[in-house]
Amino acid sequence: xxxxxxxxxxxxxxxxxxxxxxxxxxxxxxxxxxxxxxxxxxxxxxxxxxxxxxxxxxxxxxxxxxxxxxxxxxxxxxxxxxxxxxxxxxx
Amino acid sequence: xxxxxxxxxxxxxxxxxxxxxxxxxxxxxxxxxxxxxxxxxxxxxxxxxxxxxxxxxxxxxxxxxxxxxxxxxxxxxxxxxxxxxxxxxxxxxxxxxxxxxxxxxxxxxxxxxxxxxxxxxxxxxxxxxxxxxxxxxxxxxxxxxxxxxxxxxxxxxxxxxxxxxxxxxxxxxxxxxxxxxxxxxxxxxxxxxxxxxxxxxxxxxxxxxxxxxxxxxxxxxxxxxxxxxxxxxxxxxxxxxxxxxxxxxxxxxxxxxxxxxxxxxxxxxxxxxxxxxxxxxxxxxxxxxxxxxxxxxxxxxxxxxxxxxxxxxxxxxxxxxxxxxxxxxxxxxxxxxxxxxxxxxxxxxxxxxxxxxxxxxxxxxxxxxxxxxxxxxxxxxxxxxxxxxxxxxxxxxxxxxxxxxxxxxxxxxxxxxxxxxxxxxxxxxxxxxxxxxxxxxxxxxxxxxxxxxxxxxxxxxxxxxxxxxxxxxxxxxxxxxxxxxxxxxxxxxxxxxxxxxxxxxxxxxxxxxxxxxxxxxxxxxxx
Numbered sequence: 001x002x003x004x005x006x007x008x009x010x011x012x013x014x015x016x017x018x019x020x021x022x023x024x025x026x027x028x029x030x031x032x033x034x035x036x037x038x039x040x041x042x043x044x045x046x047x048x049x050x051x052x053x054x055x056x057x058x059x060x061x062x063x064x065x066x067x068x069x070x071x072x073x074x075x076x077x078x079x080x081x082x083x084x085x086x087x088x089x090x091x
Numbered sequence: 092x093x094x095x096x097x098x099x100x101x102x103x104x105x106x107x108x109x110x111x112x113x114x115x116x117x118x119x120x121x122x123x124x125x126x127x128x129x130x131x132x133x134x135x136x137x138x139x140x141x142x143x144x145x146x147x148x149x150x151x152x153x154x155x156x157x158x159x160x161x162x163x164x165x166x167x168x169x170x171x172x173x174x175x176x177x178x179x180x181x182x183x184x185x186x187x188x189x190x191x192x193x194x195x196x197x198x199x200x201x202x203x204x205x206x207x208x209x210x211x212x213x214x215x216x217x218x219x220x221x222x223x224x225x226x227x228x229x230x231x232x233x234x235x236x237x238x239x240x241x242x243x244x245x246x247x248x249x250x251x252x253x254x255x256x257x258x259x260x261x262x263x264x265x266x267x268x269x270x271x272x273x274x275x276x277x278x279x280x281x282x283x284x285x286x287x288x289x290x291x292x293x294x295x296x297x298x299x300x301x302x303x304x305x306x307x308x309x310x311x312x313x314x315x316x317x318x319x320x321x322x323x324x325x326x327x328x329x330x331x332x333x334x335x336x337x338x339x340x341x342x343x344x345x346x347x348x349x350x351x352x353x354x355x356x357x358x359x360x361x362x363x364x365x366x367x368x369x370x371x372x373x374x375x376x377x378x379x380x381x382x383x384x385x386x387x388x389x390x391x392x393x394x395x396x397x398x399x400x401x402x403x404x405x406x407x408x409x410x411x412x413x414x415x416x417x418x419x420x421x422x423x424x425x426x427x428x429x430x431x432x433x434x435x436x437x438x439x440x441x442x443x444x445x446x447x448x449x450x451x452x453x454x455x456x457x458x459x460x461x462x463x464x465x466x467x468x469x470x471x472x473x474x475x476x477x478x479x480x481x482x483x484x485x486x487x488x489x490x491x492x493x494x495x496x497x498x499x500x501x502x503x504x505x506x507x508x509x510x511x512x513x514x515x516x517x518x519x520x521x522x523x524x525x526x527x528x529x530x531x532x533x534x535x536x537x538x539x540x541x542x543x544x545x546x547x548x549x550x551x552x553x554x555x556x557x558x559x560x561x562x563x564x565x566x567x568x569x570x571x572x573x574x575x576x577x578x579x580x581x582x583x584x585x586x587x588x589x590x591x592x593x594x595x596x597x598x599x600x601x602x603x604x605x606x607x608x609x610x611x612x613x614x615x616x617x618x
Contacts, residue, residue, distance in 0.1 A: 001275050003292045005265040006284055006330045006411040008321035037553065067361035067606040 024053055026083035031070070032062040038088055045086065092197040095190065096180040100170040103157055108149060108170050111196030115220065116147040117213075119167075120178055120188040123155035125240035127205050130233070131187045132163040134210050137226040138217065139167040145221035153178060153186065153243040178244035179253040185239040189213070204239035248296060255295030261302060261309040262295055264326055279334075284411060286403065286431055290334035301329040304339030305346060306617060313346060314353025317360035319414035323349055327412055328404070335404035335432075340382050341397055343615040344460060345404045348372050348434075351462035352405060352413075356608040361464060361601070362415055367423030368601035369467035370409075371506060372402055372434040373585055375448035376458030378614055379436040386438035388589035391469045391508065391596060402432025429467030433598075435587060441511050442586035443518040450524075451611045458614040463506055463583070464607035466494065469596035474513070480520035483513060484527045487595055488534035491582075492575050494599030498542040498550035500535070500573040503603035504581045508596040510588035528579035535575035542573060577603065 028049060030042045046058045061078055063070045078085055095118075099109045110116060119135045121128035132150075139148035150169045152159060160169045172178050181190065185203040191213065193199055200216075202209045207230065218225040244253060255262055269278050275292040279285055291297065302309055302325070309326040316323050325346060332345050352359050352370060362368055374384060385395035393399060409415045417423060423430070439446040439455075448459035472490030477483035487507065495502050509517070517527060543559065544550040554562065556569060576582055581600070588595075601607065 001269045001271075001292060001294065002266050003269060003275065003279075003294055004262065004298050004326075004330050005267055006293060006327065006334060006407065008319060008412050008414070009265055010321065065605040067364070067602060068358055069360060 021083075024056055024084060027057045027059055027081055028053075028084045028086065029078045029082035030058065030060045031074075031078065031085060031087040032060065033066040033070075033088060034063050035066050035088075041088065042086075092193070092199065095192050095196050095198050096177070097196065098177045098180065100151070100172055100177060102149075102168040102170050103160065106168075108147075108168060110192065111194065112147050114145075114147050114194050115199075116149065116192045116196075117217075118149055118151055118181075118190045118192065120151045120153070120172075120181070120183045120186050120190075120242065121159065122153040122186045122240065122243055123159040123162075125186050127237050127239045128159070128187050129162070130205055130237060131189075132159065132165060134228070134233075136163060136165045136167050137228055138214065139165075141214075141226040142217045142221050142223055143167075145223060146217065151177060175244040175249065175253060176256075178242055179250075179257065183242045184245050186242050187239055188242070205234070205237040207233050207235050247300075251296035251299040254299045260295075262298060262326060263310060263324075264298075264330060266295070283416070284334070286406060286410065288431070290407070291336055293330040293333040297333045298326070298329050301333050301337065301339050301342055302326070304329075304342030304617060305615060307346070307615065313350050316349070316353050316408060316413035317358070317415075318363050318420050319412070321412045321414065323353060323408060323412050328408060331407040331411055332400075332404040335407050336396065336400040337404050338382070338396070338400075340617070341401050341404075343617055344372075344374060344378060344382070344397075344401050344434075344458075345408075347460045347612040347614040348401065348405045348462060349408050350612045351460060351610040352409065354610050357462055357464065357610045358607045359409065359413060359415075359464075361606045362409065363420050363422055364601070365422045365424045366601060367426040367430070367467065368464055369427060369429035369433055370405065371429065371463045371465045371467070371598055372405065373447055373461045373463070373506070374401075374434065374436040374458070374614075375439065375446050375453075375461070376614070377456060378458035379439075384436040386436040386441075386587050390435055390438070390587040390589075398434050398436070399432065402434030404432070405434075406430065406432045427467035429465075429598075433467065435508070435585075437585040438511070438587040442514060444514075444524050444584070444586070447583065447585050448611060453611065453613065458616065459611050460614060461583075461609055461611040463504060463598070463609045464601050465504070465506060466599040466601055469508065469598050470494075471594050471596050473594050475593040477516065480517045480522035480526070481530060483516050484522065484530040485534045487513075487527070487597075488531040488575070490595075491531060491597045491599070492535050494575070494597065496549065496551075498544075498548075500537065500542055500551060500575050501577045502575065502581070502600040503577060503606070504583060504609050505576065505600045506598040507582060507584045508588070508598070509584060509586050510592055510595050511586065511590055512593045513595045514586050516593075524584045525579065527584065528582045531582060532574040532576060532579055536572040538570045539573055540569040543569075583609065 151172045156169045191200040312322045382397045384397045415421045474486035542551040
């Protein structure tokens with residue numbers, strides 16, 4: 001029997017992982033996806049990073065809503081300003 | 092003059108016959124089981140014997156060709172079109188069909204069935220053309236006219252296969268071959284293509300038949316479907332509609348629903364949520380009756396093919412094209428039965444109010460889908476005792492307050508399904524939908540302090556009353572009334588259900604306008 005493919009036939013682009021850095025330097029971005037109490041956790045992560053890595057700058061970013069992908073502007077800003085990004089997904 | 096499609100077919104002796112043949116050619120499409128073909132065979136044979144030296148005369152048989160030839164002891168070449176490709180390419184709907192082509196293969200004459208006058212005119216013309224004598228036929232034996240039979244190439248199941256296999260096939264989706272010894276149902280489970288229930292295998296024939304339900308181009312992209320943002324064509328929708336068990340006449344409803352699903356406002360991306368939301372389709376307008384949707388007993392339940400399969404088809408599009416698969420990007424902690432599909436028509440004929448689509452700016456005679464992103468499962472509210480609109484609407488309000496969390500107020504879009512018995516009570520006091528909405532907001536309005544969390548239960552926000560006061564909120568702030576819904580506009584009301592039963596149902600909000608906005612799309616009218 002022959003059937004027709006009900007799925008998306010696009011072949012996803014294969015991307016390789018970025019090279020692992022030797023250490024953490026520069027700027028770490030924290031993305032708050034705007035879920036309740038997400039800020040509490042990320043503030044704590046920021047405090048820990050400041051203690052452990054005093055030479056590293058920590059910047060915080062926020063999605064307007066968890067329900068949609070991050071706006072292009074936020075993604076571009078993080079790409080330009082950050083060497084590392086920590087994002088909390090879902091709950 | 093129209094050029095006939097070129098072909099090569101074998102005759103019963105295995106000799107290849109090709110059109111254009113470089114000579115005028117008479118093609119006679121026949122099938123053995125057709126009485127009118129039998130009536131025509133002596134005519135075809137006589138023309139062959141009389142003019143065969145000057146022109147080609149070919150019978151083109153659709154089945155049991157040798158039997159037809161031997162029954163008439165005929166000598167006319169019989170070309171084997173049992174694959175029906177030449178019949179299909181020549182758009183043969185009736186047998187016999189007689190076509191005369193010139194030497195270059197262009198059509199000169201065509202008729203269907205048996206017409207004595209046409210045969211007489213043809214024989215006269217061929218005699219003139221070839222300078223050969225006309226055959227002597229006993230014309231008195233023949234009727235003036237006899238209707239033909241259906242061509243095998245247009246029989247259901249066969250026509251769809253021929254369309255799918257034709258060079259200009261509307262289908263572009265990749266074909267997947269299932270080995271003969273494999274069970275196609277098991278195969279589709281194994282490939283992760285189903286929602287957990289069996290699906291109808293989307294064979295090319297079934298998909299071609301499904302596409303007869305729309306006049307839109309199968310390759311038209313109606314949108315991109317989140318969360319993977321895959322392009323969705325009419326063909327891909329039709330494939331998933333076959334799998335869901337839809338009939339072709341449901342397809343325009345599925346397409347309109349998928350258009351809504353792919354819209355920016357609806358934001359299907361949010362359906363990945365751990366909350367387990369579902370898209371809920373409401374159908375309005377004449378199409379409900381035309382495709383036999385159930386809007387009465389058990390309207391929110393099972394048992395009606397259109398209700399069940401339209402919602403399921405849209406969910407299969409979300410799964411197979413959008414990539415929304417539980418345990419992968421779909422993260423519902425619990426989910427709900429509505430995840431299999433939720434599609435409900437409004438019982439407009441039983442409602443004293445304007446139906447949903449008219450409220451949303453459409454004409455009553457338009458057929459429309461409205462798509463909501465909701466918690467999913469309906470929650471029933473019982474009130475068998477209220478005798479006034481005010482009391483009943485108040486009961487509905489209390490029932491609706493449980494959405495998300497009883498103390499979560501100013502929530503977003505919610506669907507209230509009011510049963511016939513309940514709408515009678517509301518209408519006896521001439522309450523409009525807006526009266527009901529206002530009363531729901533009034534009854535559910537509570538001071539902010541009542542909504543705040545305490546040691547015994549959670550509530551709106553994270554701050555207790557004491558913490559809020561300590562943080563500078565005033566008594567006046569805490570006494571400010573907050574209704575259940577952000578606005579009366581977030582309360583969407585339809586009427587549906589069986590004749591008896593004083594219950595209504597609410598399908599609660601999932602989020603607010605930042606998450607999803609209900610969208611309506613007009614359904615294509617296919618006569």
